[in-house]
Amino acid sequence: MNKILLVARREFLTRVQKKTFLLSTIGLPLIIFGLYAMMIYFSVKSTDNFKVAVSDNARLFNGKVDDKKSTEIIFEFVQDDTAALKSKLDKGIYDAYLYVPAGFNAGSGKDSLQIRSGKAVGLLTREKIQSRISKSLEDKRLMALNISQTQIDSIKNEKDYIRFSSTSGETQKGSKVGISYAVGMISGFLIYIILFVYGTMVMRGVMEEKVSRIAEVIVSSVKPFQLMMGKILGIGSVGLLQFIIWIVLVFGLQIVLPAIFPEMAGQQQAMPVGPGAGAAAVQQSGAMATLMSGLQDINFPLIIGCFVFYFLGGYFLYSSLFAAVGSAVNEDPQDAQSLLLPIMMPVIFALVIMTKAVNDPNSSLAVFGSLFPLTSPIVMMARIAHGIPDGVSTIQLIISMLLLIGGFLGTTWLAGKIYRTGILMYGKKVTWKEMWKWAFRKS
CATH class of the missing domain: 3.40.190.10 (Periplasmic binding protein-like II)
Incomplete structure (x- = not known):
């Protein structure tokens, strides 16, 4: 365990201390905020x-x-x-x-x-x-x-006279459904991007060490499985740190933005009242009240907690497979692309199921996608946005989490067997059939 932590610490510090990490983690949100601020400035100041x-x-x-x-x-x-x-x-x-x-x-x-x-x-x-x-x-x-x-x-x-309610008698607000749809889509897409970006980062890190022959030196004192787990934990920690920084920046900039542009609030308060202006103001305030009411009905602590769990679970599951692919290929990147197709297909399939799950979270396809470990990190976020028990039952959520943990353990064991053989093999073009033999070959 100490060796795994040493490798993870090395991977974490190596990436965090690079200038590219600072640019992508802090510089990119600031650039986006700057562009956003310029748009607001010209929209406020423009006559x-x-x-x-x-x-x-x-x-x-x-x-x-x-x-x-x-x-x-x-x-x-x-x-x-x-x-x-x-x-x-x-x-x-x-x-x-x-x-x-x-x-x-x-x-x-x-x-x-x-x-x-x-x-x-x-x-x-x-x-x-x-x-x-x-x-x-x-x-x-x-x-x-x-x-x-x-x-x-x-x-x-006339549509305002039509109300939806659950069997318990609780009214299902349209504003909550709309916001749940948006939150589910955004959360699912974030998990989708995470799996590709950080999984590819793990694969490239393994490939670089294998091509440069550094892995030969490292495995003389660290077991291949420990090296693989250390890389996964280290790069995963980098990704988690990035998201924490992004969340802090987003909320911090939302507080700073009204202070930089007080004209936004001032224009709304000082809006002249003319013929028909009262009705427009009432409509605007009503829309804002509906939006705020919908936000209050969303269980954000549950969504954030599940997002962190499925972010880590999905990352660990797929990054172990990406690491196995990285250990099996040589200098040619095209070999890695051909081996990545079976790994990418479940992720793309999960994205397709997510588009249905946000509209119908209790359909049989959405339930299957949220339970199957290879698709649950994306699909479950689309269902959990609708809340418990409207979007997903407590039993289904627990089963999904347990299956994801079991899937992570299974793929880690499978990838570790492949990694142990592939990290020290050179000059041979590997196929999935060959990797499958490595996985189930007796030690």
Whole structure:
């Protein structure tokens, strides 16, 4: 055990003391934060907006397009003719204009509204303008049929009368389901990336020592199995340290961000109240309240604890297989790629099952994927995000953890047998059939 820890300590310090570790662990999040901060800065500081002049001679809009308060698309109502509007468009006073003639009939289907601009209009801007005008015309047509705004809102929000609940009577909130979906997808993808990145790192470390003949010197005082386990533990510790640093940086930067850009909160508090602005503010606050309510319903301690367990379990299971492949190949990297296919297929299969598990966590395919050790690290994170017992039962979670531990022990034993023979074998192209013979050959 002491020799395993010595090898693990060497692997850990060798990688942590490199400049690449500092750049990837601290520099990369800071660069991402810098880009994110620049996007917020330009979105907060930018005064660019798209001004549309509206000359409504048919009194189609009655002085306002809709109730949405937007700083990106601004509609200004004027009493100009087309010549005056074109002149202001050429001078750059407006970016576009909408002229509604006096005899315009919105319900005839023959007339159409023409928005003229002096320059090309982007796709998103076109969508926003069309959406706001269409919504305004739709509401006014319904009101012309003696349908009140309250009735219109009631018709549009009929889905709010439909509620989902479990057999225990507990209401299943849509906000919780949506956030659980996002958390499950993100957690599963993180595990997927971890298995490839750090598993490949173990394989390359073994290959480098074998090619440089350092392994021959090391195994004279350390058993091959101890060397393999030491490399797995050392590199795994590096990965765990990276994730801890990233989590601290993410939460720390989230606290620093409002202090750097106080205008974000200031703009929301100082937003002018105009016609329809109250409804928009109510909608915004309602959406934020729904989001916060959904976050409160998520059991984050359970998710974080399971993430750490399945991160370590999945890493140990797959890194032992990656180490076995690294010990069997020589200088040619193509040999390693051909041997990696049977290892990569279960990971890719787990990613496919995860996309179904986040939508239907209790399906038979999701249950199988969360119990099978080669796929459980990814699939179980998609199910556990929905909570216990909605997404996964306690019994299934315990069985999955026990099977993952058993799978790790089995792959470690199997990889150790392959590693012992392959680490000192040179000049021979190895196949999986040959490695299988090494694994079950008597000592």
